[in-house]
Amino acid sequence: MDAYLNLDHVSIDFPTANGAFRALDNVNLKINKGEFVSIIGHSGCGKSTVMNIVGGLYQATEGGVVLQGKEVNEPGPDRAIVFQNHALFPWLTCYQNVELAVKSVSGHRRNRKQIREWVEHNLELVHMMHAKDKLPSEISGGMKQRVGIARALSMEPKVLLMDEPFGALDALTRAHLQDSLMEIQSELNNTVIMITHDVDEAVLLSDKIVMMTNGPAATIGEILEVNLPRPRKRLELADDQQYNHYRSEVIHFLHERHARKVA
Numbered sequence: 550m551d552a553y554l555n556l557d558h559v560s561i562d563f564p565t566a567n568g569a570f571r572a573l574d575n576v577n578l579k580i581n582k583g584e585f586v587s588i589i590g591h592s593g594c595g596k597s598t599v600m601n602i603v604g605g606l607y608q609a610t611e612g613g614v615v616l617q618g619k620e621v622n623e624p625g626p627d628r629a630i631v632f633q634n635h636a637l638f639p640w641l642t643c644y645q646n647v648e649l650a651v652k653s654v655s656g657h658r659r660n661r662k663q664i665r666e667w668v669e670h671n672l673e674l675v676h677m678m679h680a681k682d683k684l685p686s687e688i689s690g691g692m693k694q695r696v697g698i699a700r701a702l703s704m705e706p707k708v709l710l711m712d713e714p715f716g717a718l719d720a721l722t723r724a725h726l727q728d729s730l731m732e733i734q735s736e737l738n739n740t741v742i743m744i745t746h747d748v749d750e751a752v753l754l755s756d757k758i759v760m761m762t763n764g765p766a767a768t769i770g771e772i773l774e775v776n777l778p779r780p781r782k783r784l785e786l787a788d789d790q791q792y793n794h795y796r797s798e799v800i801h802f803l804h805e806r807h808a809r810k811v812a
């Protein structure tokens with residue numbers, strides 16, 4: 550059977566002053582519905598480029614992306630993106646930021662009451678109902694990120710794309726948000742692709758960790774299947790042999806087998 554999301558022989562060349570620069574070369578990845586996939590690799594290897602191609606923001610030079618049997622050629626609400634720096638509209642409240650997304654994607658099939666209920670449901674999922682009438686400038690970075698996640702989820706995307714969603718947060722806030730995301734994931738069973746630099750985050754959250762080689766012409770080096778039972782509890786896992794095995798696999802890949810050469 551075909552995968553839910555299929556990156557099929559994806560390569561991309563960027564035009565530069567010195568000619569074409571091949572950023573990705575022959576990336577092949579199959580993702581099943583409901584899978585949580587992390588992409589990890591050294592800075593500049595092409596993680597965001599992969600995400601931008603799946604998001605439809607970039608077009609592959611060779612190969613392509615197929616989502617549920619349909620080729621991806623442009624951005625669409627079936628692939629919601631959460632960025633590292635929460636791209637909320639600063640003049641809209643938390644509620645209005647989510648409402649705008651809901652109206653734009655499903656305003657035609659929801660009446661006013663249904664829109665309100667759906668917006669509130671998604672704010673509740675990320676525990677942000679208490680601050681729904683605040684502006685982004687009045688809430689913390691972690692709270693903004695929660696609203697960004699609520700907004701993305703409210704669009705009911707087929708795939709949730711997260712580009713270092715917790716990268717700008719302090720360790721404790723980050724841990725809280727990771728726990729929230731696991732909770733939401735167990736409830737909604739979203740298909741998620743997340744870019745991260747954090748090995749523990751990747752192991753804790755993922756079903757699969759895609760480890761990329763260094764660029765140029767980066768590709769997938771190895772894919773690690775993380776078969777830890779869910780729900781996962783960070784404290785229990787800290788001493789878990791299997792967890793530490795996965796962790797060390799990723800560390801060895803990044804710092805030994807594909808260590809970045811510093812010029």
Ligand SMILES: Nc1ncnc2c1ncn2[C@@H]1O[C@H](COP(=O)(O)OP(=O)(O)OP(=O)(O)O)[C@@H](O)[C@H]1O
Nearest residue numbers: 563564570572591592593594595596597598599764
């Ligand atoms: N629009 C573009 N034009 C030219 N080169 C680009 C463009 N976008 C990305 N690149 C190059 O492609 C390579 C991969 O970049 P990308 O941003 O995908 O890496 P990354 O792994 O996400 O990096 P980081 O972890 O630092 O965010 C880099 O060498 C980058 O300079």
